[in-house]
Amino acid sequence: MTTKGSKLIAVVVLAMSASCGTGRSARRGGLPNEEVAKLPPAIASAYRLFAQKCSRCHTLARPLTADIDDASHWGRYVERMRRQRGSGISPADAAKILTFLEYYSARRLEKERKEARP
């Protein structure tokens, strides 16, 4: 990556961490509260952990819009994120976060497939 590119990323990350902690998770690219309210309780609790842990370095839109619906694929991703320096994600956190990601992405892709059908 070019120096200019990494500087840009540094600026974006700084801007994101400055806004971190303020406002609802929807502002960090997360789900609107109405949608969180519709989740089964265990998944909603996993979502809250996800919103807290996975929004530190990028917006939640990044995982929420990722084209991943395969459980083992998500497992590799979450493990990769967990290993980022200073991620603050424990193996137990990762397991819980995975339950939300699998639930959410399977449903989202299923919905998209239905909408794509004539």
Ligand code: HEC
């Ligand atoms: C310590 C910082 C950090 C944390 C915490 C973090 N990420 Fe990331 N994430 C990154 C960086 C850096 C990248 C871009 C580089 C890469 O793809 O490895 C990234 C990229 C991604 C991508 C896109 C990868 C692609 O190929 O487009 C996804 C999806 C993602 N993260 C999901 C998550 C999830 C889910 C969590 C919570 C379990 C999380 N991240 C937590 C730093 C982090």
